[in-house]
Amino acid sequence: MTAQLNARGDVAVLVPAAGAGVRLGPGGPKALRLLAGEPLLVHAVRRVAAVSSVRMIVVAAPAADVEAVSELLAPIAPVTVVAGGAERQESVGRALAAVPADVPIVLVHDAARALTPPAMIESVAAAVRSGWPAVIPVLPVVDTIKEVAPAPAPSAVLAVAVGAEVVVGTVDRSVLRSVQTPQGFRHEVLAAAHVAARDPLTDDAGLAEKAGIPVTCIPGSELALKITRPIDLVIAEALLAHKVTG
Ligand code: CTP
Ligand code: MG
Numbered sequence: 141m142t143a144q145l146n147a148r149g150d151v152a153v154l155v156p157a158a159g160a161g162v163r164l165g166p167g168g169p170k171a172l173r174l175l176a177g178e179p180l181l182v183h184a185v186r187r188v189a190a191v192s193s194v195r196m197i198v199v200a201a202p203a204a205d206v207e208a209v210s211e212l213l214a215p216i217a218p219v220t221v222v223a224g225g226a227e228r229q230e231s232v233g234r235a236l237a238a239v240p241a242d243v244p245i246v247l248v249h250d251a252a253r254a255l256t257p258p259a260m261i262e263s264v265a266a267a268v269r270s271g272w273p274a275v276i277p278v279l280p281v282v283d284t285i286k287e288v289a290p291a292p293a294p295s296a297v298l299a300v301a302v303g304a305e306v307v308v309g310t311v312d313r314s315v316l317r318s319v320q321t322p323q324g325f326r327h328e329v330l331a332a333a334h335v336a337a338r339d340p341l342t343d344d345a346g347l348a349e350k351a352g353i354p355v356t357c358i359p360g361s362e363l364a365l366k367i368t369r370p371i372d373l374v375i376a377e378a379l380l381a382h383k384v385t386g
Pocket of ligand 1: 155158159160164171200224225227228251252253366367368
């Protein structure tokens, strides 16, 4: 059944979905790869459309697949589909250009985070609504993190040969966070950050940071894992099979 969006909602959600999925291995654009029989993008858009404050969804699709993605999503929810760019930032910029100025809150949500619970998406929007200009969902870092450098001489030749590295420091992980999506912004904050952007970044809050905007963290969810490598697809399949969903 096609979801209805809320014409009086205050949120537009941009879904960058134009990546190649190189790290997932051969098999076509990642957003169109199947998870439990349905493309990742379908899983992601269904969850976005379940959020009651969402007025509009804009998907940035691989340029060659704009029509196919429009047809794929038509039965799921009313979605605007634009052609993505070579970098994620460009895909987000093109999707952002499709959002009318009177939508006050814009969320940017990776199609690759296909199992993100609607409640988490709404909590990001609610934090922006409460007054924060930029909001990101985060998780604590579980691994010990080391800073490394190429192994110094006299083993430099060996270092090049085998890619050897030495530890130069251990980072205090208690002050580190892993960042997820959706990332939420006041519309004008995200628009200004994209206009000011120089180098491509992998997240939109990084643009806001560079523009001097405070970025507020709220709790993320393990279910919002980014499907990146083949093992992530196996984990996501298992979560669905065991009905571990939000
Ligand atoms: N993305 C995009 N346009 C790009 C690159 C990425 O819209 N030019 C999207 C991806 O489709 C994904 C999200 O940004 O939903 C996060 O990117 P990532 O997980 O890196 O996906 P890919 O770039 O597809 O994967 P890889 O880096 O392994 O090729
Ligand atoms: Mg990528």
